[in-house]
Amino acid sequence: MSGTSEGPEPPAGSALGTVRPPVTERHAAGPSAAGPSAAELRDYRAAFQVAVLAMAVVDHEGQIVSANDALAGLLGTDAAALAARPAADLVDLASDGRTWHAYREVLHGRRSRFRCTRKLKHPDGRSLWAEITVVPMDTPSATGGALLSVADISDRRELQKRLRHLQMHDPVTRLPNRTLFFERLAAALDAPPFQDDSLPPHGRIGLCYLDLDGFKAVNDTMGHRIGDRLLAAVAGRLTDCAERDSSGRSGSHLVARLGGDEFAILVEDSTGTAQLTELANEVLVSLQQPFDLVGRRLSVSASIGVVERASAGTSPTGLMQAADTTLYWAKEDGKARWTLFDPERNAHRMTRQALSSTLRPAVERGEFTLEYQPLVSMADGTVRGVEALVRWNHPQFGLLAPNRFVAIAEEDGTIVQLGRWVLRTACRQARRWQLDHPGEPPLFISVNVAVRQVWDSDLVADVAEILAETGLDAGLLQLELTESAVMGSAGRPLRALQALSDMGVRIAIDDFGTGYSNLAYLSRLPVSVLKLDGSFVRGFRYDDGAHPSPADETIVEAMVQLAHRLGLTVTAECVETAGQAERLRRIGCDTGQGWLYSRAVAPERIAELIGAKRRPGPSGA
Numbered sequence: 246m247s248g249t250s251e252g253p254e255p256p257a258g259s260a261l262g263t264v265r266p267p268v269t270e271r272h273a274a275g276p277s278a279a280g281p282s283a284a285e286l287r288d289y290r291a292a293f294q295v296a297v298l299a300m301a302v303v304d305h306e307g308q309i310v311s312a313n314d315a316l317a318g319l320l321g322t323d324a325a326a327l328a329a330r331p332a333a334d335l336v337d338l339a340s341d342g343r344t345w346h347a348y349r350e351v352l353h354g355r356r357s358r359f360r361c362t363r364k365l366k367h368p369d370g371r372s373l374w375a376e377i378t379v380v381p382m383d384t385p386s387a388t389g390g391a392l393l394s395v396a397d398i399s400d401r402r403e404l405q406k407r408l409r410h411l412q413m414h415d416p417v418t419r420l421p422n423r424t425l426f427f428e429r430l431a432a433a434l435d436a437p438p439f440q441d442d443s444l445p446p447h448g449r450i451g452l453c454y455l456d457l458d459g460f461k462a463v464n465d466t467m468g469h470r471i472g473d474r475l476l477a478a479v480a481g482r483l484t485d486c487a488e489r490d491s492s493g494r495s496g497s498h499l500v501a502r503l504g505g506d507e508f509a510i511l512v513e514d515s516t517g518t519a520q521l522t523e524l525a526n527e528v529l530v531s532l533q534q535p536f537d538l539v540g541r542r543l544s545v546s547a548s549i550g551v552v553e554r555a556s557a558g559t560s561p562t563g564l565m566q567a568a569d570t571t572l573y574w575a576k577e578d579g580k581a582r583w584t585l586f587d588p589e590r591n592a593h594r595m596t597r598q599a600l601s602s603t604l605r606p607a608v609e610r611g612e613f614t615l616e617y618q619p620l621v622s623m624a625d626g627t628v629r630g631v632e633a634l635v636r637w638n639h640p641q642f643g644l645l646a647p648n649r650f651v652a653i654a655e656e657d658g659t660i661v662q663l664g665r666w667v668l669r670t671a672c673r674q675a676r677r678w679q680l681d682h683p684g685e686p687p688l689f690i691s692v693n694v695a696v697r698q699v700w701d702s703d704l705v706a707d708v709a710e711i712l713a714e715t716g717l718d719a720g721l722l723q724l725e726l727t728e729s730a731v732m733g734s735a736g737r738p739l740r741a742l743q744a745l746s747d748m749g750v751r752i753a754i755d756d757f758g759t760g761y762s763n764l765a766y767l768s769r770l771p772v773s774v775l776k777l778d779g780s781f782v783r784g785f786r787y788d789d790g791a792h793p794s795p796a797d798e799t800i801v802e803a804m805v806q807l808a809h810r811l812g813l814t815v816t817a818e819c820v821e822t823a824g825q826a827e828r829l830r831r832i833g834c835d836t837g838q839g840w841l842y843s844r845a846v847a848p849e850r851i852a853e854l855i856g857a858k859r860r861p862g863p864s865g866a
Contacts, residue, residue, distance in 0.1 A: 321368025418480035451515035454568035525583035719749035746771030779819025
């Protein structure tokens with residue numbers, strides 16, 4: 246049983262906190278002003294006895310002085326039999342120290358009012374909820390300490406219970422809703438771990454967080470009525486799975502609808518990861534069975550994020566964030582599956598998120614730098630050009646290569662701002678090399694361009710502006726796009742590439758041979774250079790006991806011949822050995838790029854290479 250005292254309350258002796266007999270004008274003056282008349286006292290006693298509210302007068306020690314018939318009926322006895330009995334025992338006021346202390350404070354006049362709620366047993370066997378109020382009595386009688394009243398509030402409690410149930414449950418599925426789920430989750434994490442002498446102590450918690458795949462299509466094509474029936478049917482199957490899993494186990498399961506087509510199964514006192522993954526498997530199998538709804542047969546699948554961990558140190562927010570992340574992985578991995586939370590994968594996600602949030606400000610703060618990797622003539626070993634490769638000097642993670650942040654920049658659009666900076670910086674550097682070495686053939690500069698730069702910015706205008714600003718000839722600029730981006734070009738991208746080519750800018754297809762490899766595009770796209778993907782070049786290795794791939798050599802030779810017939814030049818990427826370089830030269834490859842010649846280096850090192858031949862040897866780190 247529980248009790249709660251009321252507060253704050255008026256001070257002892259105030260008009261709000263005491264019960265006094267009323268004073269009439271006749272009693273306001275003269276000898277009779279000391280108290281009510283005998284007739285008035287009889288009226289008070291009569292009203293006390295016939296009152297519907299159960300009441301009793303108790304003395305300073307808590308003994309009942311008199312009780313009315315309503316209280317006697319509530320307790321299943323006679324009013325006279327209640328005299329001299331301790332009121333606290335009859336209405337359970339001594340069950341906890343806080344309630345007992347507050348009650349005694351009222352009896353001794355040190356507190357103006359006390360109120361609590363108690364669950365009592367009715368004589369007919371049923372339970373009832375009672376609101377008990379105790380107030381001091383301002384009377385000259387030494388035996389009358391306070392007036393105790395007992396109100397039956399069972400109907401009110403039942404109404405509150407029903408309203409809470411409606412507030413805490415989803416009307417479509419009848420499952421607990423998000424509010425009740427988080428209330429239960431918080432309570433589970435705050436509660437001490439379950440103890441069973443037959444089992445080792447664990448104190449763990451698990452969560453299956455699932456989302457129906459393709460539910461929106463059901464709502465859109467068949468209407469919300471069918472959608473709601475499907476949700477109710479799914480809720481029934483989830484409940485069955487949870488009941489089967491929790492049967493015979495120490496912990497209980499809570500199935501809740503968190504909103505839309507999202508559900509959760511909370512496993513308190515989990516026995517380990519195996520229990521959660523078995524439950525997730527059972528849910529997937531159950532949901533794979535078709536649903537028969539008002540003459541329609543529907544099939545759905547679900548993606549489930551599974552999290553299982555020790556309760557200690559776990560917060561509701563942390564658990565739900567992990568579950569939400571894991572659910573996203575399940576969908577990303579192909580849907581219709583469960584995925585277990587992976588701390589290492591999550592750390593990578595957190596790092597990616599940290600990079601994403603700081604990427605745009607990093608461009609503005611100038612945290613990026615360029616390194617340059619030589620593009621070497623296969624015929625004579627001279628450096629003909631360089632590829633600009635961006636690096637991020639991150640204040641927390643150090644020097645980051647492009648594969649750590651370029652994809653993020655493409656997703657959030659920062660690639661447009663970053664790409665413009667790379668283009669301007671690279672062209673400015675190429676022009677500086679040209680001015681510093683007037684007696685040598687100028688190097689061309691190759692810059693990678695993301696397809697989003699073509700769509701989301703006026704790339705043609707940017708290039709024209711930067712060339713005019715830096716004074717670099719358009720023929721010394723080469724723009725590299727991946728094969729998948731170029732081969733899908735149509736409309737605006739194609740017009741932009743054509744305009745750039747008309748300006749004299751060279752267009753190169755990067756990583757050629759790994760994407761669409763649609764040769765028909767080569768005849769109508771303004772492409773000048775093919776850069777063969779390094780996976781083909783690796784098949785040329787004769788060094789270090791490696792076995793060359795005749796198929797790769799045949800494919801590369803055919804692509805080189807085709808490119809030359811179309812008037813294109815060919816660059817081989819990832820050239821690492823002298824044997825590869827020699828074979829590529831014999832096939833007719835025009836330029837090479839790779840660690841055999843040099844890694845990506847600072848612009849000062851490139852200046853040292855201008856006019857020099859890059860003979861096979863150390864990589865020139």
